[in-house]
Amino acid sequence: xxxxxxxxxxxxxxxxxxxxxxxxxxxxxxxxxxxxxxxxxxxxxxxxxxxxxxxxxxxxxxxxxxxxxxxxxxxxxxxxxxxxxxxxxxxxxxxxxxxxxxxxxxxxxxxxxxxxxxxxxxxxxxxxxxxxxxxxxxxxxxxxxxxxxxxxxxxxxxxxxxxxxxxxxxxxxxxxxxxxxxxxxxxxxxxxxxxxxxxxxxxxxxxxxxxxxxxxxxxxxxxxxxxxxxxxxxxxxxxxxxxxxxxxxxxxxxxxxxxxxxxxxxxxxxxxxxxxxxxxxxxxxxxxxxxxxxxxxxxxxxxxxxxxxxxxxxxxxxxxxxxxxxxxxxxxxxxxxxxxxxxxxxxxxxxxxxxxxxxxxxxxxxxxxxxxxxxxxxxxxxxxxxxxxxxxxxxxxxxxxxxxxxxxxxxxxxxxxxxxxxxxxxxxxxxxxxxxxxxxxxxxxxxxxxxxxxxxxxxxxxxxxxxxxxxxxxxxxxxxxxxxxxxxxxxxxxxxxxxxxxxxxxxxxxxxxxxxxxxxxxxxxxxxxxxxxxxxxxxxxxxxxxxxxxxxxxxxxxxxxxxxxxxxxxxxxxxxxxxxxxxxxxxxxxxxxxxxxxxxxxxxxxxxxxxxxxxxxxxxxxxxxxxxxxxxxxxxxxxxxxxxxxxxxxxxxxxxxxxxxxxxxxxxxxxxxxxxxxxxxxxxxxxxxxxxxxxxxxxxxxxxxxxxxxxxxxxxxxxxxxxxxxxxxxxxxxxxxxxxxxxxxxxxxxxxxxxxxxxxx
Numbered sequence: 001x002x003x004x005x006x007x008x009x010x011x012x013x014x015x016x017x018x019x020x021x022x023x024x025x026x027x028x029x030x031x032x033x034x035x036x037x038x039x040x041x042x043x044x045x046x047x048x049x050x051x052x053x054x055x056x057x058x059x060x061x062x063x064x065x066x067x068x069x070x071x072x073x074x075x076x077x078x079x080x081x082x083x084x085x086x087x088x089x090x091x092x093x094x095x096x097x098x099x100x101x102x103x104x105x106x107x108x109x110x111x112x113x114x115x116x117x118x119x120x121x122x123x124x125x126x127x128x129x130x131x132x133x134x135x136x137x138x139x140x141x142x143x144x145x146x147x148x149x150x151x152x153x154x155x156x157x158x159x160x161x162x163x164x165x166x167x168x169x170x171x172x173x174x175x176x177x178x179x180x181x182x183x184x185x186x187x188x189x190x191x192x193x194x195x196x197x198x199x200x201x202x203x204x205x206x207x208x209x210x211x212x213x214x215x216x217x218x219x220x221x222x223x224x225x226x227x228x229x230x231x232x233x234x235x236x237x238x239x240x241x242x243x244x245x246x247x248x249x250x251x252x253x254x255x256x257x258x259x260x261x262x263x264x265x266x267x268x269x270x271x272x273x274x275x276x277x278x279x280x281x282x283x284x285x286x287x288x289x290x291x292x293x294x295x296x297x298x299x300x301x302x303x304x305x306x307x308x309x310x311x312x313x314x315x316x317x318x319x320x321x322x323x324x325x326x327x328x329x330x331x332x333x334x335x336x337x338x339x340x341x342x343x344x345x346x347x348x349x350x351x352x353x354x355x356x357x358x359x360x361x362x363x364x365x366x367x368x369x370x371x372x373x374x375x376x377x378x379x380x381x382x383x384x385x386x387x388x389x390x391x392x393x394x395x396x397x398x399x400x401x402x403x404x405x406x407x408x409x410x411x412x413x414x415x416x417x418x419x420x421x422x423x424x425x426x427x428x429x430x431x432x433x434x435x436x437x438x439x440x441x442x443x444x445x446x447x448x449x450x451x452x453x454x455x456x457x458x459x460x461x462x463x464x465x466x467x468x469x470x471x472x473x474x475x476x477x478x479x480x481x482x483x484x485x486x487x488x489x490x491x492x493x494x495x496x497x498x499x500x501x502x503x504x505x506x507x508x509x510x511x512x513x514x515x516x517x518x519x520x521x522x523x524x525x526x527x528x529x530x531x532x533x534x535x536x537x538x539x540x541x542x543x544x545x546x547x548x549x550x551x552x553x554x555x556x557x558x559x560x561x562x563x564x565x566x567x568x569x570x571x572x573x574x575x576x577x578x579x580x581x582x583x584x585x586x587x588x589x590x591x592x593x594x595x596x597x598x599x600x601x602x603x604x605x606x607x608x609x610x611x612x613x614x615x616x617x618x619x620x621x622x623x624x625x626x627x628x629x630x631x632x633x634x635x636x637x638x639x640x641x642x643x644x645x646x647x648x649x650x651x652x653x654x655x656x657x658x659x660x661x662x663x664x665x666x667x668x669x670x671x672x673x674x675x676x677x678x679x680x681x682x683x684x685x686x687x688x689x690x691x692x693x694x695x696x697x698x699x700x701x702x703x704x705x706x707x708x709x710x711x712x713x714x715x716x717x718x719x720x721x722x723x724x725x726x727x728x729x730x731x732x733x734x735x736x737x738x739x740x741x742x743x744x745x746x747x748x749x750x751x752x753x754x755x756x757x758x759x760x761x
Contacts, residue, residue: 029413040408046118048083052073054097092120116381116383118383119383139160150247159354163350171346177293178293187438190355190363191362194487219231220232220311220318223296223316228289251286254332266328271303276326281294301316302318303321378400382406385410389413394416396417405427410433418437425475437486441509449474476502493509495519498520500522506530506740507739508531509530511534515545519547523554527545532561532563535568535569543569544566544591546570548578552637553579559582568759574596576598576599577598581603582602585606594613595686600671601683608721608725615686617698647668685707691712693713
């Protein structure tokens with residue numbers, strides 16, 4: 001076996017001589033086709049090197065007789081724990097590794113600080129667990145399917161796959177009467193490109209909505225039904241029949257499908273402009289121009305925007321509808337009419353597909369395995385670098401209760417979710433490219449150590465000298481490119497919750513259906529040098545950076561971030577009472593409200609805002625007791641659970657952040673005092689910012705807040721950000737925002753390469 005066995009002295013010498021150049025990995029997907037490369041990083045000298053090559057049989061782990069799977073290498077390490085001394089690198093040769101079972105790493109698979117375990121992929125090393133579909137499995141449509149097609153569609157162009165006879169798992173399709181933030185279909189992937197699910201209207205088709213790909217309801221017919229044509233009385237007065245406009249018999253064909261027992265699902269913003277609901281249809285009535293859902297949007301409220309007038313004496317309650325409630329049909333054979341579209345029919349046991357290209361020379365995969373590719377449980381000191389992970393109907397990499405894990409230089413694509421880390425400490429997620437996810441890119445929960453005493457080192461008193469002490473970060477998310485996220489579930493690119501002392505730096509997040517970064521119930525985070533564009537492409541009541549509903553989430557600093565080309569999104573949105581965030585030295589361009597702040601002690605100062613709608617402070621006085629009690633309880637729980645550490649944290653916060661509202665008693669009890677009116681946005685300030693072509697301001701009627709001393713400038717539209725950077729001292733800093741070269745990212749794509757020079761909404 002080729003294994004380097006070294007004395008400690010020799011090992012130290014070898015580590016000094018470790019000069020191997022980084023090797024490029026697969027290219028990221030960009031709008032322009034530009035090539036961007038990742039790397040597994042420089043090789044580090046270790047005591048033992050094991051080798052893996054796809055398809056090898058009977059190997060010993062040597063370079064000449066490699067193992068055939070990553071699991072074999074892991075099992076060897078388990079059987080030879082003494083080989084861990086001095087570190088182990090598992091060198092994985094390029095090739096496709098079909099992961100029928102995940103690589104499961106446990107406590108016994110851990111390294112140490114002095115002896116890391118590194119799984120290192122060569123360029124072109126792919127871990128996948130999708131089911132490969134042979135080209136001969138596709139058959140012409142049978143007569144039943146032909147009869148269901150649009151009359152404008154030629155049946156010989158569409159094929160069917162008998163998923164039932166092939167025994168393909170997880171092909172039950174959508175289930176239940178209604179769901180939010182769930183997706184029940186596998187992914188069809190051809191040549192590494194996800195194929196679009198069939199829909200009406202088509203993504204580029206106008207059908208009544210202000211944006212393509214969506215239609216609008218023409219008023220409510222009942223708590224469960226709406227009009228698609230005439231008959232309704234929407235507040236906008238528009239009752240045109242868009243459903244049958246391009247194909248006169250569409251409603252009739254949908255009616256027949258439902259009557260034949262086929263599942264027809266619509267995704268709609270039935271009551272709000274956030275979190276669409278996927279609803280099963282129970283009836284289509286072409287005579288009345290109505291569509292009836294199997295159940296109302298909620299147990300207590302029926303159809304129609306909650307901003308529209310209520311229907312008098314309705315029981316269950318519903319609203320007349322604004323005429324702006326967007327909806328679309330998904331996964332419908334009857335609507336396959338664009339190359340690449342497909343639909344799964346669980347009743348027939350068939351998958352129908354209109355190929356965009358010849359399938360004979362393409363790898364065609366159904367991502368139907370509900371298994372991760374890599375899992376870690378109670379693992380420490382392990383590196384996963386240089387791999388491409390794809391085709392999981394689950395999260396590609398899951399970590400639970402791990403520490404000192406590095407995930408770097410990996411490409412993760414075509415899966416439900418990229419990375420999920422729960423209860424991790426001292427982990428680093430760095431320079432990964434994550435794209436074409438059905439759901440989230442990265443989700444982090446309960447990360448970072450909660451020290452005996454919470455830190456409050458950032459001295460950020462508005463108008464005074466800013467002093468930033470080094471933060472003892474215990475989790476880092478660095479230099480990742482996360483984009484084209486939430487293809488079917490409206491999730492953010494990056495979500496962090498219930499965490500402490502996390503550093504989020506130099507990430508590029510774009511083309512997301514809702515917020516780009518959502519952080520909730522977090523403390524002491526630093527979010528800096530990140531770039532966001534084209535967020536909120538589906539939902540509208542959100543922000544590029546969004547947080548909500550917590551009176552205890554203090555100590556978060558957001559600085560040197562750049563938000564642009566996000567006309568459907570707010571910039572920084574602290575919603576439903578979220579408190580304790582400081583925003584400074586950020587650039588916000590081309591958004592709705594640049595700052596939309598609700599909660600205590602949120603301070604935005606020294607920011608540059610360009611070509612945006614305005615800045616706003618509002619409060620929770622009209623939010624209702626449910627939201628108020630939720631925010632209050634989170635703070636009460638912190639006081640009860642964290643005890644003296646939380647009390648000490650509060651005492652530090654008051655002077656360090658310039659807060660003096662709670663001088664009577666401790667900081668936290670002062671906030672909870674009803675006489676202080678915690679429902680107001682007390683202590684929140686928007687001041688000393690530069691506003692270019694940003695005319696609107698809004699403040700609530702009550703509370704101890706401040707908005708003022710902002711510099712308002714009017715120039716020709718659109719304004720150039722670069723002309724105003726000097727006004728807040730960002731001329732030298734601005735080029736450092738976003739992705740940077742490092743040991744794992746050898747080339748950085750330009751803004752144009754990622755579509756960052758235009759709005760995609």
